[in-house]
Amino acid sequence: MFSVKILGSGAAPGVPAIAIGWGDCNPDNPKNRRSRTTTYIIYNDTKLLIDTSPDLRMQLLSNEINNLDCVLYTHAHADHLHGIDDLREINRVNKSSLDIYGSSETIKVIKQRFPYLLTTPNHVNNVSILPSLIANELEYYVPFYINDLKITPIRLVGHMAPSTGYIFNDGEVVYIADYRHIEQQAFDMIKKNVKLLVVPLTTPEGTEFHAGLDEILSDIKKINPEMAVINHMAAECDYDVIRNITPQNVEPAFDNMNIILE
Numbered sequence: 001m002f003s004v005k006i007l008g009s010g011a012a013p014g015v016p017a018i019a020i021g022w023g024d025c026n027p028d029n030p031k032n033r034r035s036r037t038t039t040y041i042i043y044n045d046t047k048l049l050i051d052t053s054p055d056l057r058m059q060l061l062s063n064e065i066n067n068l069d070c071v072l073y074t075h076a077h078a079d080h081l082h083g084i085d086d087l088r089e090i091n092r093v094n095k096s097s098l099d100i101y102g103s104s105e106t107i108k109v110i111k112q113r114f115p116y117l118l119t120t121p122n123h124v125n126n127v128s129i130l131p132s133l134i135a136n137e138l139e140y141y142v143p144f145y146i147n148d149l150k151i152t153p154i155r156l157v158g159h160m161a162p163s164t165g166y167i168f169n170d171g172e173v174v175y176i177a178d179y180r181h182i183e184q185q186a187f188d189m190i191k192k193n194v195k196l197l198v199v200p201l202t203t204p205e206g207t208e209f210h211a212g213l214d215e216i217l218s219d220i221k222k223i224n225p226e227m228a229v230i231n232h233m234a235a236e237c238d239y240d241v242i243r244n245i246t247p248q249n250v251e252p253a254f255d256n257m258n259i260i261l262e
Contacts, residue, residue, distance in 0.1 A: 001261065002042070002043050002173055002195070004198070006258075007038040007060075007063060008036045008038045009034045009035075009231055010034025010035055010037065011037070014035055015234065015235045020235055024236050025237070031239040034255055035055035035255055036053035036079045037079065038050070038083070041168070046147045047065075047069050049068060049071045051177075052073075052084045052087065054083050055083065056083030056087075063256070072101050072151070073107075074102075074164050074165070074178070075103075075161045075162060076161055077161055081109075081113075084100075084117060087131060088117075088127070088131035088132075091125075091132045096127075096132070101137075107137045111135065117131040118135055119132045139153070140155045151167070152189050153165070154167060154189060155186065156179035156186070157182070159209050163179055167190060171189075172195050172261070173195060173196045174223065175198045176198060176199045176200065177200060177232075178210060179210075180208075190223065194223055195227065196225060197225035198231050199219065199229070200230075201230045202233065202234050205236075217246065220250060225249070227251070227259070230252045232253075
């Protein structure tokens, strides 16, 4: 059984944003209030995060999350990474180190920005005063396992930073982070009928570095999931507007949206 919880559904500025406030979003709809993107996945007894947004502390507290098997990183932009220091609280609860995973480019940035967080396998920092994270570099399209959960990292193309998506159990769940294009090899790694696809929008018209709604809907149609969730929305994306212009099996995300897949 999968449980996929969108702890934060917003792009880098969040909604409301400091610069433009609510933008095109209706402030009377609570689903338009968005913290930055973090996702929590449970598969059987395995618990993991995708990314650690700057809002991670409150996301973990409000969902009573204090135990993890690992963290997967999509890329090293601040809105996906800079809550990493709050993982020290997971170390303190578990009194052990925590594995984090990312592409070689992402892990390189983490080592540059946050060297004090890291330790080595078989060594646990004094977690009363130091974080204790073990950095693991992934190879695109080479599967690995966390307990009984199979994870295949895929390369996403065209974002400002090298970006990674994840295919879980050969396609039961597919998680796409910031991207402009999905290369064919990534599509080819999906071997099962997809129950849930999570894709980022940011703005409906797209940008040089982000796919727009038309492109995202085209990719959703190609993957043909039972359900798709549009995540990572900025203040240009009103919840009701996006919901009304997307197919029946496509829904915009909102903070603390929980999807259970039997």
